[in-house]
Amino acid sequence: MHAVTADDQLPGSVPAGRPGDGPVAVLANPTAGRGRYRGLLPAVLERLGAAGLPVRLLDAESVARAGAACRAAVAEGATALVTVGGDGTVHLALQAVAGTGVAFGPVPAGTGNDFAAGTGFPADPLDAVEVIAAALAAGRTRPADLARMTGVDGTVRWYGAVLAAGFDALVNERANRMSWPRGPRRYDLAILVELARLRPRRYLLRLDGEPVEVDGVLVAVGNCPSYGGGMRICPTADPADGLLDVVYAGPVGRATLVRIKPRVYQGSHLDHPMVHTRRARTIELVAEDIVGYADGERALPLPVTVTAVPGAVRLLR
Template identity: 75%
Template sequence: MLAVTAHDLVPPGPVAVLANPTAGRGRHEGLLPQLLERLGAAGRPVELLRARTPEEAEAACHAAVADGAGALVAVGGDGTVHRALQAVAGTTVPFGPVPAGTGNDFAVDTGFPADPLAAVEVIADALRAGRARPVDLARLTSPGGGERWYGAVLAAGFDAIVNERANRMRWPRGPRRYDLAILVELARLRPRRYRLRLDGAEHEVDAVLVAVGNTASYGGGMRICPDADPHDGLLDVVVGGRFDRPTLMRVKPRIYQGTHVTHPLVRSYRARTVELDAEGITTYADGERAFDLPVRVSAVPAAVRLLR
């Protein structure tokens, strides 16, 4: 970990807070006043950003940074963090994720406590000390010029297909919709031909799953890229090959421990840049819908400074 220097001092300005009251199905909603109070105890003005949709949330974060916020804090899950990262990536404005969602993979994998109150104490202490620690992000670009930053994992296989299916469904509500989407897509499971270019080296593989990780986990603790390190300037690429349905269902529970990478149908790579293409895939970054393939992913060292 890099030592704290004068360069790491938190800029002046208020602490902007993006909070998602529906994160984690609302189970932490009542904590927000306590979280804001503890942030305020760090001695800075605290401004709660107003937003009704994810798009408004992202715009509010950009506006706060442009208006001189000294720090940005996101209270929610990986989706909320993803929106906030678009505003702070590549800037000197430090960032604090408070894990309060269903999936909190970026916060936990970068060293924050899983408990929201404990995490906000870490952030407040960093604000008081003027401390910020750099970590890498991944920059996702499309041929049309679109760009997104992500902190955890890009899904570009069966997992992304399930997300896309679940997002199109209007019934049932809640987690059962995702479970039903898994069943539907398992019935349609087939390997696809992927074209990978890893730091210029080309690979063609038949696979049902491809993940590109800046950190290890996605989906609320599934260690899909178990060796990914957000401080090494590299991306971890995990490819699940020609799995049939029974084998995939047997291997899936092993993802939580990260032991799936020892299966003979799984291959792991590491690269600074990843170019990825296959037909009919819409990618998901940090669980959020991103671009259709093809895409390019680049590791960007020290792209964000975390308040910890």
């Protein structure tokens, strides 16, 4: 199956698609949202079944098995793939549906639901299911862009929301290495450790080939506006414009970074003189000792090339 590339289509050129008559595959993360939506799945399956297509629940016992189940469902002719979870579950599913034409619907049931929010789905999970089921019944999909990451070894990874490649990525990386404490406190401790170690890093950004050298502490590339459960790091990013937004903060100190971070929730950090934003179709990120986190998931080490791919996913909206 031919994968859509950035050279295949221009923004707005993707024809309207219709789902087929194969089953609707459902990937549900039982631990999403710290378990607060544990009882949601039967209602989701019932509402999807009302669209008139068979519904098949996929194996989600491990990340590896869930990813394999998504790929198999797409290869075997699924009409659509629906996720019940947060951005991590969406990220896993996008690796299977990107560029295939298989319809996709995210039911926002995680601690972070930034892709669903950025692409216009209701915040309430049952309201989102109704939108997805109505689109299935009507045979309606809408194209949306995805970002395609390519590593130096040719590895490809897709993401829907935001790639973090600065301070936030370092915090995630440290938190993932820590065995204590458990829960959110581990992340809080990782923030304190990385703040203590904060130093500007040299980045080379190539924006559609134009080189930009940055001594920065915060770098993010957005297809959608937010990450981390509503932090509007790339507030002007639009997953339908065929472009990516890159936001970077210059060589600020700890006190300034602590003042800037809360402003990210409203997107007002762009008003700070040390914060800059640019827009490009292809962005190369070069830096040492940084592993990028895409949709909150550990992705690829820098250097990477990130390309906006118009219409790479067809959403059930």
